[in-house]
Amino acid sequence: MTTLRETIRPQARSREWKAIVVLILLIPVLWSPPFLFRFFLYQPFNIPSGSMAPTLVVGDYVFAAKYAYGYGRYSFPFAPSWISGRVFAAEPEYGDIVVFRTPKDTSVDYVKRVVGLPGDRIQMRQGQLVLNDRPVTRVALKEVLAGSACATDDDAKVRRWRETLPNGASYITYDCVDNGYYDNTNVYTVPPGHLFMLGDNRDNSTDSRVASVMGFVPMDNLVGKVTRIFWSLDEDGEPRFERMGKVW
Template identity: 35%
Template sequence: MDFSLLLVVAVAVTGFIWLLDLVWWRPARRRNLVTVEAGTTEGLDERAREKVLKEPWPVDYSRSFFPVLLVVLVLRSFIVEPFQIPSGSMRPTLEVGDFILVNKFTYGLRLPVVHTRIVEFNEPERGDVMVFRFPSEPSVNFIKRVVGLPGDRIRYEGKQLYVNGEAVPKSLLEEAPGGAPGELLLAERLGAVEHRIYNNPRDPGPQMREVVVPEGHYFTMGDNRDHSNDSRYWGYVPEENIVGRAFAVWMHWDGGLPSFTQMRRIH
């Protein structure tokens, strides 16, 4: 189900009904009131006047919901949109059950539903945590870290990421960290962004020869390097599939009571 499409339709329908009432039905009710009052000798009492002027229920609902739906549409389409993390592919940065906020204007403003970019701002940078529509199934949203920009040469061998022929710096922080037995917790630096990743020393993982990122596309990887379905397997993210940049965790919910103690910025 495309929630953006449903929201646009709801705004269009309620707005159209409210507009019809403003320009057509409300003036007709007032003219009807004048006609009714002219046919009485004593006039109408307040209760009778309200009955003649009463809005039909579709108009009443549309007038109430249209402003709210419009604000939600604008905020969700152009400012910020919430998402829930469904898998562990971005651990340790993001955990299953994290609720995140995604900045919708960092990479430019896009129209809802059709996703056409109408205003350009910034382009994705290495190290950004980006939400995008999965290339082969655009109705599904993915979240990964940008590691390759258009024109970059990307290679991944022996647990080591190479960008333009240079090994991306990383250092060991902890062996078998809590919550991830058998993994290595490492700090990795992509451009100006330092973040944490997991590697499994017993799993050789995918080996990827050098590829060149095409123009208008991006190469993404999960921080949980040996447990992530990312560009190493299915290819590049087209620019038109970008949704926005994830910038904060605002809530965590694992099936019990929601927790707000893990609120943090995403690096």
């Protein structure tokens, strides 16, 4: 009579040898420069919407530095669902543009700007960002044609603001609609281990203001920090050389 131990042991050996063979076959791939670059250093993403306009527009291709905030579950494809926390973790700074997954849908990558860190109080008042009860400095800029950034006539103009966060991070935002739906909000208090995200195109961005879709973003859900545009194509498929190489 064969014991249960003897029955399992050959099967276990078989699985172990298969795993060893697969690992040996993968070693050249795992240590190849393209693999190391793509999975450990910089991951490319393309921008499919105008929620971050004018900073990022449809047709931009960007690199996200995966090491910037350490490595977590969403740093690598096909990572097991039980992984939690981050290795070499670092906290984002105000104004960072980050790629992340939302708690509501972890299958989709989003790109937004960090405007709230753990413990911060965030509010929108008449379209102006308020951080910890202080309106964030903003300066009105010359209006420009809205184009596809706003859901209006392409000949319409969009208001622009130069917004500067407390740490000096400065960027341009779009204001397409007066008193838009999320131009006036309640106060959001960012929980520990979470971030508050906004799109630069404030009236056309689904971000942390929309609790039912995104809400607060756990730091464990970060993928990387957007560092530069490496390629860009307009709606006709022509290169936009003036956008290539832009760095944050």
